[in-house]
């Protein structure tokens with residue numbers, strides 16, 4: 001397994017008291033380094049503009065990369081940029097691209113991109129929900145366009161619906177997007193009736209749901225969709241804000257639940273995609289939950305490899 005990260009991802013500062021803090025990534029990196037001392041760390045390259053423009057409009061790419069940010073620049077009520085944010089967003093997206101390239105070259109079967117800002121809320125044209133570029137979508141589009149894959153799946157277990165990932169691929173049968181998420185909750189999309197061109201599957205979880213409901217949603221609905229799709233490459237939007245301690249949501253998941261879904265996803269990738277899994281850090285706002293869940297996630301992936 002490879003780990004991609006970059007110090008620039010710690011320099012994105014959305015403002016004092018913001019839950020999407022650099023301390024989140026520090027917590028993940030420290031926990032993963034202690035639990036997996038043998039893991040191969042690689043520095044994430046910057047994504048090219050061409051790669052970003054496969055999924056984002058010119059205006060969004062330009063507003064993140066070309067406007068000098070002096071102090072704090074607000075993009076919406078909860079999304080802001082600091083002087084280090086553009087480089088962080090480039091490295092976060094670049095991590096996914098490099099991980100896809102490494103797996104397709106046979107250098108490893110699994111990669112975890114420990115990066116921020118998160119990405120799955122960013123739509124083709126709008127940065128939102130703490131997200132600037134949709135890194136997992138950039139990686140999926142790269143797999144399609146640079147490697148010629150025609151069945152790429154994104155599995156998203158972040159507690160929020162990845163409206164951006166769904167928006168970007170809703171009309172593209174080469175990419176499947178499946179998500180479990182709390183409802184009602186931001187961004188209030190992701191109803192089970194939203195099926196795209198048959199390439200979307202959404203499962204909603206009521207506030208207070210615990211591991212049993214979470215596992216049932218994946219076992220009964222989402223994993224069968226992925227199984228039928230037979231992804232050549234599986235991308236994971238790994239958000240840990242479904243943990244019971246998370247301050248932004250109300251699910252009651254435990255690290256063991258994240259280990260379970262990670263194992264199921266990696267086993268599915270083993271049946272259809274030569275075991276290729278690229279996981280990208282999304283949300284998770286309790287530092288202690290982030291530590292425990294990121295380690296559980298990598299255990300689950302590795303045990304199925």
Ligand SMILES: [Zn+2]
Nearest residue numbers: 158160241283
């Ligand atoms: Zn989230």
